[in-house]
Amino acid sequence: xxxxxxxxxxxxxxxxxxxxxxxxxxxxxxxxxxxxxxxxxxxxxxxxxxxxxxxxxxxxxxxxxxxxxxxxxxxxxxxxxxxxxxxxxxxxxxxxxxxxxxxxxxxxxxxxxxxxxxxxxxxxxxxxxxxxxxxxxxxxxxxxxxxxxxxxxxxxxxxxxxxx
Numbered sequence: 001x002x003x004x005x006x007x008x009x010x011x012x013x014x015x016x017x018x019x020x021x022x023x024x025x026x027x028x029x030x031x032x033x034x035x036x037x038x039x040x041x042x043x044x045x046x047x048x049x050x051x052x053x054x055x056x057x058x059x060x061x062x063x064x065x066x067x068x069x070x071x072x073x074x075x076x077x078x079x080x081x082x083x084x085x086x087x088x089x090x091x092x093x094x095x096x097x098x099x100x101x102x103x104x105x106x107x108x109x110x111x112x113x114x115x116x117x118x119x120x121x122x123x124x125x126x127x128x129x130x131x132x133x134x135x136x137x138x139x140x141x142x143x144x145x146x147x148x149x150x151x152x153x154x155x156x157x158x159x160x161x162x163x164x
Contacts, residue, residue, distance in 0.1 A: 040146050043139040047071050047131065054127075062120040063127030070112030070128070071135045074105040 038045070047068045054064045078101045085097035109132050117125025 036146055039142050042142050043135045044072060044075060046138050047135050050131065060116075060120060060124040060127040063116040063124030064131060066112050066116040066119070066124070067128030067131035070109050071132055074108050075139075077101070077108075078105055 051064065051068070053059075054061060081097050081101040085094045085101075088094045088097065113125055113128045113132065116128035
């Protein structure tokens with residue numbers, strides 16, 4: 001089985017005098033795609049990781065649950081619609097699906113904040129709004145960091161736009 005030499009190995013190991021730093025073909029290097037997937041869904045991780053702090057600190061639980069549910073629901077729905085749009089050949093239908101996903105997401109999140117306010121208290125509405133705002137901020141930043149659509153993981157094209 002062939003071996004690869006780790007770039008972190010000292011020069012003598014690279015020359016073959018020592019096999020301590022050699023990697024076998026079955027050893028894996030860090031999985032960069034898994035790291036990008038983590039970054040792509042960092043907003044969802046933030047929403048889920050906030051739950052214990054909300055419970056321990058006695059913050060408005062209903063507002064958190066409504067805001068978190070709306071964010072995760074719209075995130076999954078948008079991923080589904082984007083996947084469908086990617087398979088559609090007609091540009092008008094594709095654009096329509098993207099706009100519908102974007103507008104639907106805004107409406108669902110806004111209605112969730114209003115629902116939290118009137119089903120619970122003013123504090124519940126503020127909690128839902130703050131959670132959704134924090135998740136959106138992370139989502140927006142990660143969409144720039146991952147250099148593409150954070151839902152699809154595709155990098156934007158590096159060349160000039162096509163004129164044909």
